[in-house]
Amino acid sequence: MMEITRKLTFKAIGLLIVMFSLNVAGYAERVATDKNSYPKYPWSFSGIFGSYDLSSVQRGYLVYRKSCASCHSTEYMRYADLQQMGLTLDQIDKMAKTDQILDGKDAQGKDHYRPATVVDYIPSPYANKLVAQSVNMGKVPLDLSRYAMTVDGQADYIMAILLGYTKSPVDFKLDQDGLYYNRYFPGHQIAMRPPLVKGGVQYTDGTNTTIEQQAKDVTTFLSWTAHPHLIERHRIGIMALIYVAFIAVLTFIIKRKVWSNVK
Ligand code: HEC
Structure with missing residues (x-):
């Protein structure tokens, strides 16, 4: 009986090691293939104790309605x-x-x-995808209600795209008029004109309306719409961690007891 338990334990440990290595390999591959690594920002909502700065979310909503909603819907909102x-x-x-x-x-x-x-529901700018495509160089501006949840890097990626418009390098030629060079967009040619302009929105709380500030606020808003239950989830996550730690200690104690008579 003890022999079987011991074998099973070894198998389980082996399996865990394999799973862990696969995970590490997968992560290394993702890092290696991410050629467009972009700046990282200290978002108030990232990390296990993160929370949203609601005044930034509110300002971001203004930016979204003023500068994004003419092309991007938030159809779940x-x-x-x-x-x-x-x-x-x-x-x-x-x-x-x-x-x-x-x-x-x-x-x-x-x-x-x-x-x-x-x-x-907050109205969508186009009647359907075909209309959206026909006025946007054949590309459909994505729905942004859950977008921040679906992209790798989430907030940092959105921020990078919004601030990534620069002059194209001398050896880079855009395929056609109507495309814009963007440092961080995959392939560097994006069919979205630079959506933010300095002072393009009016904030009522006196916050500066620089392009960076608007980008930060609209990104915060888009993360907020994509993770409506983030704050509750963090609380549940912490409870779950405490629970797992408790079970781990308990398992350890029981194991010591069960094996204590085996020399
Ligand atoms: C004039 C229309 C228009 C406006 C205004 C606009 N977008 Fe876009 N956006 C597009 C189009 C078209 C695409 C698809 C681009 C492509 O695939 O080349 C796009 C793509 C994007 C992407 C996706 C990049 C990716 O990886 O696929 C993000 C993020 C984005 N827009 C955010 C915004 C935000 C935030 C605003 C407001 C600050 C905004 N957009 C305003 C038309 C617009």
Whole structure:
């Protein structure tokens, strides 16, 4: 019986070592293939104790609506969701009313629009993908509601793209007009014109409206929309860690007890 247990333990340890090595190899490969390594920023929301700076999220929403929403949708987002960034329903209602929502056809068969309300989804800029493609050099501006969750490097990558527009190097030729050189975009040719301009948005809290500040705020907003439950998850994560540590200690003690009579 003891023999079998011992063999199984060795097998389990062996398997763990193999899994660990595979993981390390995979990580090394990812690092090696990441030719566009981009600057890393100390985001308040990264790390296990991270949390969002809600005033930055709010400013980022303004930037998104002013400078991104004409091309990128956030189709999973309702106005009411903005409450979680610290706005009251009244404030949101005022903001929503300034937007128009397509609401069926009128008696003449023309598109009918009405002011948005808090329960509406934030309107998408294009009727469908084909329209989006036709005005963007054949590329579709992605939906940004969950985008920050799907890209490697997340916030740092978005920041890099937003700040990565430079003059193309002398030996680099863009394939066609309407493409822009971007240091960090894979292939360096992006069909998105530089979306941020200095002073392109008005902040009500007196924060500077430099391109870097707007990039930081909109990136914070996009991370926030992509990870709506981050704060709760961090709390659950910490609880889980404590639990695992407790079980590990318990297992160790039990193992010592069980094996104590084996010389
Ligand atoms: C004029 C339209 C337009 C505006 C405005 C715009 N984008 Fe884009 N964006 C695009 C298009 C088109 C692409 C796809 C580019 C490509 O694949 O070459 C894109 C791609 C992106 C990407 C993805 C890069 C990748 O790896 O695929 C990010 C991130 C992005 N935009 C963020 C933003 C943010 C944030 C804003 C506002 C500050 C913004 N965009 C404003 C049209 C726009």
